[in-house]
């Protein structure tokens with residue numbers, strides 16, 4: 001593991017805007033495709049269902065999920081699906097080929113298995129989702145758009161994250177972080193050679209997220225990967241805005257997890273001093 005951890009030059013960072021982008025959760029093209037079920041879609045679905053890497057998913061992927069995958073292929077974001085990188089509680093992540101020999105990661109949320117009540121709680125206070133009802137489908141759709149918007153916002157704030165490429169219904173396509181020897185390893189899976197520098201990069205990323213109005217909400221050595229000398233923050237689905245009623249509690253927990261990881265690497269850091277660093281300077285509270 002290298003020593004620089006890829007902290008990007010702040011001079012090249014755009015100042016995040018005060019406006020929050022609108023997020024549309026109206027009926028998707030994928031739902032229309034699933035309803036219409038033309039011959040081409042049926043063939044695609046059969047092919048995917050027969051493919052080894054999706055065998056285990058036959059029972060949990062609904063028609064509209066297949067339609068979302070189909071739409072992503074039609075739109076040219078995905079050329080071929082590879083194997084699963086991770087099968088989690090709420091989402092599976094697949095390796096796939098994108099256009100022009102690129103590699104992409106495809107994160108598929110399982111609507112039926114999703115703990116959507118908890119998801120809904122995480123959307124609270126977020127100005128992008130005002131007026132969102134309690135419908136399970138809408139919540140999951142909002143979730144994927146939120147993850148994509150959070151990744152974009154984080155990127156603009158100078159935090160190294162996977163670049164979001166496309167969001168279709170419950171499926172997110174993003175830049176693949178990894179190389180010939182597979183997906184990038186999580187911070188907790190590698191030997192951290194220079195914990196001081198890694199810590200400095202982490203706390204600066206947390207500060208930049210915070211000043212962009214975002215709190216990760218599940219930050220730990222499990223959601224940071226190490227790739228080509230850089231730390232890359234992943235899994236921003238549950239991230240909340242500073243408007244969330246419990247945003248302070250989430251940030252405190254993130255600080256506890258991160259500080260405790262680096263204490264195990266031998267650093268003398270406290271939860272409080274990390275919290276102080278991250279929240280200074282205060283983001284503009286009038287930001288909407």
Ligand SMILES: Nc1ncnc2c1ncn2[C@@H]1O[C@H](COP(=O)(O)OP(=O)(O)O)[C@@H](O)[C@H]1O
Nearest residue numbers: 085086088093105162174175176177183234235
């Ligand atoms: N863009 C990506 N490139 C490569 N691997 C990824 C990417 N996104 C996620 N992964 C891998 O998949 C795992 C699960 O993804 P994550 O977004 O953390 O979902 P979960 O909510 O299941 O934790 C990660 O720990 C990481 O190993």
Ligand SMILES: [Mg+2]
Nearest residue numbers: 222223234235
């Ligand atoms: Mg994760």
